[in-house]
Amino acid sequence: xxxxxxxxxxxxxxxxxAASTRAxxxxxxxxxxxxxxxxxxxxxxxxxxxxDIKRLHNIAGHDRLRASIKTITFNFSKVDEYNARxxxxxQHWLQEPEERSIALQDAWIKYYELEKQSRSLPPFxxxxxxxxxxxKRLSGLRGLEITYTQCPYDIEMLKDVFLVRNCxxxxxxxxxxxxNAIVSAIRHARLSSLSIDQLPLEIFRLADDRRHWFDCAxxxxxxxxxxxxxxxxxxxxxxxxxRAVNGLGHVLQFSHSxxxxxxxFHTYHAPAEKFMISxxxxxxxxxxxxxxxxxxxxxxxxxDDLRAFLVRHGATLERLRLGGRGLAKPYELSIGGVHxxxxxxxxxxxxxxxxxxxxxxxxxxGDMEAGEIGTSSRELLRFHPVTDDNWVDIVxxxxxxxxxxxxxxxxxxxxxxxxxxxRLDATEPDE
Numbered sequence: 001x002x003x004x005x006x007x008x009x010x011x012x013x014x015x016x017x018a019a020s021t022r023a024x025x026x027x028x029x030x031x032x033x034x035x036x037x038x039x040x041x042x043x044x045x046x047x048x049x050x051x052d053i054k055r056l057h058n059i060a061g062h063d064r065l066r067a068s069i070k071t072i073t074f075n076f077s078k079v080d081e082y083n084a085r086x087x088x089x090x091q092h093w094l095q096e097p098e099e100r101s102i103a104l105q106d107a108w109i110k111y112y113e114l115e116k117q118s119r120s121l122p123p124f125x126x127x128x129x130x131x132x133x134x135x136k137r138l139s140g141l142r143g144l145e146i147t148y149t150q151c152p153y154d155i156e157m158l159k160d161v162f163l164v165r166n167c168x169x170x171x172x173x174x175x176x177x178x179x180n181a182i183v184s185a186i187r188h189a190r191l192s193s194l195s196i197d198q199l200p201l202e203i204f205r206l207a208d209d210r211r212h213w214f215d216c217a218x219x220x221x222x223x224x225x226x227x228x229x230x231x232x233x234x235x236x237x238x239x240x241x242x243r244a245v246n247g248l249g250h251v252l253q254f255s256h257s258x259x260x261x262x263x264x265f266h267t268y269h270a271p272a273e274k275f276m277i278s279x280x281x282x283x284x285x286x287x288x289x290x291x292x293x294x295x296x297x298x299x300x301x302x303x304d305d306l307r308a309f310l311v312r313h314g315a316t317l318e319r320l321r322l323g324g325r326g327l328a329k330p331y332e333l334s335i336g337g338v339h340x341x342x343x344x345x346x347x348x349x350x351x352x353x354x355x356x357x358x359x360x361x362x363x364x365x366g367d368m369e370a371g372e373i374g375t376s377s378r379e380l381l382r383f384h385p386v387t388d389d390n391w392v393d394i395v396x397x398x399x400x401x402x403x404x405x406x407x408x409x410x411x412x413x414x415x416x417x418x419x420x421x422x423r424l425d426a427t428e429p430d431e
Contacts, residue, residue, distance in 0.1 A: 322364045325366070
C-alpha cells in the first residue's frame, strides 16, 4: 500500500471507523502520516464526567491534530435523580417486573460510576485558563455549542428521561461561572456559529458579568448563526428585568453579521409562561442587514412591536418561524408559542402581506394567543409542527394530527401568495 497515490489512501481512510484508522496507521510510516488527518472527527464533545478539558488541551497543543477540530459542544447537563428515577420507572412500566428491575439497576449503577468520576475532577470554571489556551490554538474552530438539556451519558434509559424537563437540574450560579469562562475563551476564535441552550438571563444584570460579556462579545461580529435559549429566573423585579434585557440587547447587537437568529425563552419555573419583551427595548432601531432566517419562541409582545421588527428585516428575511416545542414533555403538545398582549395574529399577518418580499417559508408551532381574556376578538390557537427547525417535512407516525391542533400551511399560503384569510379550525379529537 505504500506505493498507492495519496488520494487513494485518503479514500481508504475515509471508509474506516476510528478503530480501523488507528490499526491502519500502524502498518507503515507513510500510512501513519496520511492517517493523521483521520484520527479525530471534526466535532469534539466535552462532558463533566470525563477529563475532556485535558484531552482538548492536549489536542490543541498538537501541531497537526489541532486543525481537525471544527466544532465543540460543552455539555454541562445534570440529572435530577429523584424525578429521573420516577420517570424511568413509569417509562418502563410495560416491561416484565424482573426485566424492568434489572434494566433500571444496571443503568443507575453505571450512572453512579460516572458521577464518581466527575466528582474527582475540578469544576469547569476552575480550569478556565486551560479552556482559553485550547480555544486560542484551535485555528479551525468555527462552531460552539453550550447545552444543559442533552443527555451527557451513553445510557439509553437516561437518554429517555432527559426529554422530560423536570428530570434535568442545574445550579444557576455555577452555570453563570461556566458561561463566563467560555465567553472569555471564544474571544480568541473566529466563530461562525454559536448556540447556547438555557442561558441564565440574570447574567446580563449583574455588573461584573455584564461588563465581562460586553468586553468579550465584540468577537461575536464574526457570527453568521446565533441560537440563544434564555432561562429567566423566578423572581426578576422590573428594574432588574429591564437591566437584563438591555444587556442582552447589547450582546445581540454585537452580532451584526447574522444571517440566522433564533431567540427563545424557556421559563423553567413556569413552563407555559411567556416572557414579556419589547423589540424596541431589545434592539432599538438596530437592523441585521444580512438576516435571512429568524425564529422566535416563548415570548409575549405587542402586534405593532413585532410587526415593526419584522418589516425592518423585510429586505432580506426568507424564512420565519414563530413558536416551537418549548418545554413540552414528549407526550405533550408544543407550548413554546408566541402571545400578543395587544393586537391579533389576523391583523399581524394581513398587515405583513407584501412587506416581506423575500419570504419563502413561514411556520407556526405551539400555543398562540392574542387579545384580552373574555373578549370576542380573543384568538386561541394551537399549531402542530409541519417541519423541523431545519425546514425538513415531518412525517407523522399518527394517522391523524394531535387533537385540537391545526397546521400553519394555510397561513403560509396566505402570507406568501395572498387570497382570503383562511378559516382556522382545530382538528377533530381522535376517536
